Amino acid sequence: MATSTRSNAGTKGVARAVREQQIVDAACRAFGESGFAATSVADIAEAAGISKPLIYNYFGSKEGLYAVCLHHAAGTLTAEIERTAASGTVGLARAIVTLDGMFRALEPQPWIWRLVNDSTAAREGAIDAELAEYERRIFTFGHDGVAELMQLAGNDDARDLSAMHAVWEHTFRALVTWWLDHPGETPEQMTQRCIRLFSTVFGEIDISALTAP
């Protein structure tokens, strides 16, 4: 039988960049599914098929690894929101388009949603910086849409706007979370559901912007 005690220590193995990506993939999934606090570095190492010290070699600390995951996850989601925003849709149709884009972006890797919304992560240092940047980029879009709605209604109170914005963000979160909690529903179906729900509250919506690509 093999006398080597250290299974494959020294195997030159895969290139650092590739290995880092594998680790980040495994970590995103683990962090997203169990939360930062409940996920141990050993768990991630096992899931990635490597050993713990390699993670510290490449990422420095658990926080460091989490910050990279956050960068990936938040970057993906923010890019998607900026993409739909650039399409030029306005009003409620824009809300629908944004939700639709989010469902599609999350379909292949649904766990990154919880990663970004994880409250068990300590907000400090690199993690805080990542999240702050993410929130900064996201803020404008929701805020502008809500401001438009408020202005139409003739309400220009700044705190009312702030509160309404909070409501919109939570509504967005509610719909995405509901979708994640009810698997087996395609993004298309969920978008149609959102259109029905919005119509219930706001009356008929002009969906002309949604049928065209």
Place this chain on the structure above:
Amino acid sequence: MATSTRSNAGTKGVARAVREQQIVDAACRAFGESGFAATSVADIAEAAGISKPLIYNYFGSKEGLYAVCLHHAAGTLTAEIERTAASGTVGLARAIVTLDGMFRALEPQPWIWRLVNDSTAAREGAIDAELAEYERRIFTFGHDGVAELMQLAGNDDARDLSAMHAVWEHTFRALVTWWLDHPGETPEQMTQRCIRLFSTVFGEIDISALTAP
């Protein structure tokens, strides 16, 4: 100088029931402000002015103590919701009345809100039982109101109802959380704000039910 090493071990001290209440008060605050995971039993003991083993003596475990806190907090909030529900208001006015009641109930002990909505607590055993019971009691009220709205709009899809209910619960949470994040606003002011926001979305609301006691 005093030779006694054990400061006040043996002081007969206060009656168990009273001490338990003191501990629960301190624990509710600590758990609510820092979250279950980030709060250590030693922290609570210090805040309550007693030592750790006394907590284990009275509550068995950290989970046991948390379950009692949850019972207190969830009980307070649920009772408030059931109280406003019993007032017989319907439609959007009922939503406003419920929010108003919640603001008033939370004013003296705002931390219990985060306690009930804490995701860092392990949902198992007694804790899970408490939360499940709380959710069961809460569920009906929001659900009925949303069902009423959906029926009025002619939508009887069960999953649409489920999703809309999720949106309502998150909206409720958004408003309460926003209020807690913006101290210095009285329940009255916040309720007025909610009325304005609801009007923006739904048009004028019949607030006749709100002016009467």
Place this chain on the structure above:
DNA sequence: CTGATATGACTCATGAGTAAGTTACCACAG
């Protein structure tokens, strides 16, 4: 032989939970 990839086997801090003992009050016998 140097440097990159990789690991087994540690250290160390933290925080839950426990063992064993200390003191004050109370009921009751003398």
Place this chain on the structure above:
DNA sequence: CTGTGGTAACTTACTCATGAGTCATATCAG
């Protein structure tokens, strides 16, 4: 009114598990 034992209230000083982070070492490509 004075001992004396029972018990409730309370503490110090531990144990023990877990999980973050480190060290010394191994293998192989160029």
